[in-house]
Amino acid sequence: GNSVTQMEGPVTLSEEAFLTINCTYTATGYPSLFWYVQYPGEGLQLLLKATKADDKGSNKGFEATYRKETTSFHLEKGSVQVSDSAVYFCALSVLFGSSNTGKLIFGQGTTLQVKP
Amino acid sequence: NAGVTQTPKFQVLKTGQSMTLQCAQDMNHEYMSWYRQDPGMGLRLIHYSVGAGITDQGEVPNGYNVSRSTTEDFPLRLLSAAPSQTSVYFCASQRTGFNEQFFGPGTRLTVL
Numbered sequence: 001g002n003s004v005t006q007m008e009g010p011v012t013l014s015e016e017a018f019l020t021i022n023c024t025y026t027a028t029g030y031p032s033l034f035w036y037v038q039y040p041g042e043g044l045q046l047l048l049k050a051t052k053a054d055d056k057g058s059n060k061g062f063e064a065t066y067r068k069e070t071t072s073f074h075l076e077k078g079s080v081q082v083s084d085s086a087v088y089f090c091a092l093s094v095l096f097g098s099s100n101t102g103k104l105i106f107g108q109g110t111t112l113q114v115k116p
Numbered sequence: 117n118a119g120v121t122q123t124p125k126f127q128v129l130k131t132g133q134s135m136t137l138q139c140a141q142d143m144n145h146e147y148m149s150w151y152r153q154d155p156g157m158g159l160r161l162i163h164y165s166v167g168a169g170i171t172d173q174g175e176v177p178n179g180y181n182v183s184r185s186t187t188e189d190f191p192l193r194l195l196s197a198a199p200s201q202t203s204v205y206f207c208a209s210q211r212t213g214f215n216e217q218f219f220g221p222g223t224r225l226t227v228l
Contacts, residue, residue, distance in 0.1 A: 032215050043206055043219035044159075051215065089158060093215060103149075103174070104217055106158035
């Protein structure tokens with residue numbers, strides 16, 4: 001079946017530290033991969049995405065590369081800020097039917113806390 | 117555009133009560149879905165719809181009903197609430213052929 005596994009949190013870092021949140025997936029076919037972010041008290045927002053192998057998604061200093069050989073999509077940021085404190089979800093999209101629209105399958109989420 | 121809106125933001129129910137969580141989007145998206153978010157489990161798909169008049173079950177549909185009479189609205193009904201349905205519920209919409217889903221702000225439901 002299709003599934004997403006993220007590293008367990010919480011992750012606590014000091015400001016300006018390097019961030020990696022691991023994400024691996026299992027999927028049939030060729031899924032699209034996503035990172036969503038959820039700030040406290042809010043809904044989910046798309047952070048970045050990649051639709052095929054070796055694609056790199058990037059946004060707001062965050063990056064993730066679609067690695068088909070290792071079935072991974074790890075999230076990285078070179079220098080985190082306090083404002084990056086949030087819950088981060090890795091997800092994959094599996095197309096269904098002929099609608100070219102995908103269902104999202106989420107990992108369990110990783111809480112990031114950045115301290116000044 | 118208001119995007120995806122959900123009402124109410126918070127709700128407390130007693131076991132056995134029924135209620136409807138409202139979801140609306142003004143982006144003319146064909147695809148809409150409902151998720152529940154529970155600690156340590158990420159978001160799990162409850163029901164989804166690929167267009168008006170078409171709905172289908174997701175991963176955890178038991179205890180929930182949906183209908184899609186218009187493109188804009190996708191309400192989620194709890195017929196007889198149970199404590200196991202205490203969760204945060206998110207509605208999302210997506211334009212057919214595009215990858216991004218847009219999420220509402222969520223409804224926090226507590227069933228006593």
